[in-house]
Amino acid sequence: MMHKLLILAQDGNKYRALIEEARLDHLEFATQPAADVDIVLGEPSLIKVALESLSALSWAQSIWAGVEPLLDPAARRDYILTNARGVFGKLMSEYIVGYLLAHERKMFQRIEAQKNKHWEDSDTGTLRGKMIGLLGVGSIGAEVARTAKFFGMTVRGYTISSEASTHVDMYYHGNDLLKFSTGLDYLVNILPNTNETRKIINANLLNSLPPHALFINVGRGSAVDESTLTEALNHNRIAGAVLDVFEQEPLPKDHPFWTIPNLRMTFHTAAPSLAEDITKLFIENYRLFNEGKSLKYQVDFKRGY
Amino acid sequence: MMHKLLILAQDGNKYRALIEEARLDHLEFATQPAADVDIVLGEPSLIKVALESLSALSWAQSIWAGVEPLLDPAARRDYILTNARGVFGKLMSEYIVGYLLAHERKMFQRIEAQKNKHWEDSDTGTLRGKMIGLLGVGSIGAEVARTAKFFGMTVRGYTISSEASTHVDMYYHGNDLLKFSTGLDYLVNILPNTNETRKIINANLLNSLPPHALFINVGRGSAVDESTLTEALNHNRIAGAVLDVFEQEPLPKDHPFWTIPNLRMTFHTAAPSLAEDITKLFIENYRLFNEGKSLKYQVDFKRGY
Numbered sequence: 112m113m114h115k116l117l118i119l120a121q122d123g124n125k126y127r128a129l130i131e132e133a134r135l136d137h138l139e140f141a142t143q144p145a146a147d148v149d150i151v152l153g154e155p156s157l158i159k160v161a162l163e164s165l166s167a168l169s170w171a172q173s174i175w176a177g178v179e180p181l182l183d184p185a186a187r188r189d190y191i192l193t194n195a196r197g198v199f200g201k202l203m204s205e206y207i208v209g210y211l212l213a214h215e216r217k218m219f220q221r222i223e224a225q226k227n228k229h230w231e232d233s234d235t236g237t238l239r240g241k242m243i244g245l246l247g248v249g250s251i252g253a254e255v256a257r258t259a260k261f262f263g264m265t266v267r268g269y270t271i272s273s274e275a276s277t278h279v280d281m282y283y284h285g286n287d288l289l290k291f292s293t294g295l296d297y298l299v300n301i302l303p304n305t306n307e308t309r310k311i312i313n314a315n316l317l318n319s320l321p322p323h324a325l326f327i328n329v330g331r332g333s334a335v336d337e338s339t340l341t342e343a344l345n346h347n348r349i350a351g352a353v354l355d356v357f358e359q360e361p362l363p364k365d366h367p368f369w370t371i372p373n374l375r376m377t378f379h380t381a382a383p384s385l386a387e388d389i390t391k392l393f394i395e396n397y398r399l400f401n402e403g404k405s406l407k408y409q410v411d412f413k414r415g416y
Numbered sequence: 417m418m419h420k421l422l423i424l425a426q427d428g429n430k431y432r433a434l435i436e437e438a439r440l441d442h443l444e445f446a447t448q449p450a451a452d453v454d455i456v457l458g459e460p461s462l463i464k465v466a467l468e469s470l471s472a473l474s475w476a477q478s479i480w481a482g483v484e485p486l487l488d489p490a491a492r493r494d495y496i497l498t499n500a501r502g503v504f505g506k507l508m509s510e511y512i513v514g515y516l517l518a519h520e521r522k523m524f525q526r527i528e529a530q531k532n533k534h535w536e537d538s539d540t541g542t543l544r545g546k547m548i549g550l551l552g553v554g555s556i557g558a559e560v561a562r563t564a565k566f567f568g569m570t571v572r573g574y575t576i577s578s579e580a581s582t583h584v585d586m587y588y589h590g591n592d593l594l595k596f597s598t599g600l601d602y603l604v605n606i607l608p609n610t611n612e613t614r615k616i617i618n619a620n621l622l623n624s625l626p627p628h629a630l631f632i633n634v635g636r637g638s639a640v641d642e643s644t645l646t647e648a649l650n651h652n653r654i655a656g657a658v659l660d661v662f663e664q665e666p667l668p669k670d671h672p673f674w675t676i677p678n679l680r681m682t683f684h685t686a687a688p689s690l691a692e693d694i695t696k697l698f699i700e701n702y703r704l705f706n707e708g709k710s711l712k713y714q715v716d717f718k719r720g721y
């Protein structure tokens with residue numbers, strides 16, 4: 112049986128070239144939404160727009176981890192949705208380690224000192240011996256935990272029930288969220304967007320952190336109560352925050368986040384979907400699909416990830 | 417036989433408390449230079465000043481890696497000099513990885529964007545697959561190499577003859593300096609200050625690097641031809657530099673480095689001597705000294721390290 116693939120991504124040509132190189136069996140390319148397309152590869156927001164014209168759709172491979180647009184209860188769910196997983200862990204780890212070190216090494220403070228021709232040789236901190244807490248330990252969290260152990264940190268993990276990563280020193284679940292967070296040097300959110308994770312970073316959680324703590328959000332903006340975080344940062348209740356994701360993206364020009372001095376923003380760049388990585392994943396899944404086997408990283412529409 | 421220890425360091429009280437805790441055999445403390453002091457622990461510049469009053473000096477343990485003040489040919493050399501080694505590798509690795517990630521992640525560029533309320537989501541780079549070159553692979557370089565491999569980099573090492581670290585992919589020696597540097601994404605200097613390393617980072621070496629290369633100096637300022645580096649940075653012949661050490665420290669106010677936009681300075685803070693680490697080293701060496709055995713990390717006055 113022949114399959115027909117539609118690619119819906121900004122760098123679609125790159126994806127097409129990489130897939131053509133792999134010379135996959137029984138695969139043809141479509142250039143626009145059509146009734147004979149049974150596979151789509153692309154960005155969830157673009158796939159959503161095309162959904163109604165894809166009557167034969169059998170499988171959609173998202174090039175992103177987050178698939179919110181396709182979880183809209185009004186949208187079709189009569190196809191297999193797989194997302195990108197297992198490819199962001201190393202990029203996320205680089206991002207997190209990079210900003211932890213920027214904090215410990217006072218990088219931004221020393222840049223300001225340089226502008227003022229001031230020999231700023233105050234003490235630097237180290238990652239060694241610090242306590243990091245990971246909200247969410249899936250494939251990304253496991254890689255972050257492995258990296259944290261490499262640098263000599265102690266790792267706490269908060270999950271629904273999984274204790275799969277051996278690089279987490281202590282696991283917490285359910286009602287133990289504040290036990291998890293109390294005493295952390297660094298709090299990192301990697302949770303997906305679900306009903307349970309919405310505004311999980313609230314006043315109680317932020318108040319449980321010591322004043323020297325740094326908060327990093329690479330999960331979803333919806334996990335943070337943004338006005339509470341604004342207040343905590345403005346009153347120096349924690350040392351700082353590094354945010355890659357926001358409730359609304361791009362962030363509105365009048366949002367208070369723009370001007371908070373101890374807040375660094377990175378504009379959803381922490382873990383870009385690299386065409387090379389995602390294509391590998393697609394090819395692996397296509398072979399399973401073509402053999403009628405079950406696919407990797409299937410999204411549960413109800414659970415939301 | 418009793419030994420008498422004089423501590424000469426800015427945080428001398430911290431060192432004394434840590435050593436007292438260890439309750440070492442046959443050890444008394446002196447509070448000032450005296451004729452019965454046979455051991456001194458401290459900063460080389462302070463030790464040098466006291467040298468003439470320490471007629472019974474048998475062993476000096478430096479709390480720094482660099483011991484230049486004590487290498488002055490006019491100064492005494494009739495004692496055993498040991499320096500701090502094996503304790504800076506992890507701190508140096510954190511520093512180097514931190515600034516490599518700051519570069520790849522465009523951290524300073526994104527901070528400027530935030531000030532202008534600009535959603536700066538241009539692509540980020542990654543350490544994975546990059547080529548790093550280490551000028552000098554002693555105990556610090558070996559730890560940097562190990563860290564670079566953790567992040568998926570390819571590692572070149574330039575040494576006099578040693579090929580001890582197994583985390584270096586390719587070694588270079590002698591006249592192969594430009595073979596070593598050609599094509600590097602990152603060049604890191606970790607060499608000590610000797611006649612052979614003076615101004616080793618010159619026009620030839622800088623011209624051999626690609627325009628996107630980043631140069632990091634955590635070795636000694638004397639290794640760099642500073643006016644040549646100034647010119648290379650001002651003409652964007654390389655992408656940038658991160659300097660922790662300088663020919664003259666603190667850097668004179670009229671030095672051109674202060675105002676070069678693609679130069680980050682960190683004011684000799686890359687690898688602080690932590691009292692806990694150095695005391696461990698001292699205690700280990702004291703036990704050997706007390707037993708009449710040869711000490712760890714002995715400095716060769718002629719070689720200079």
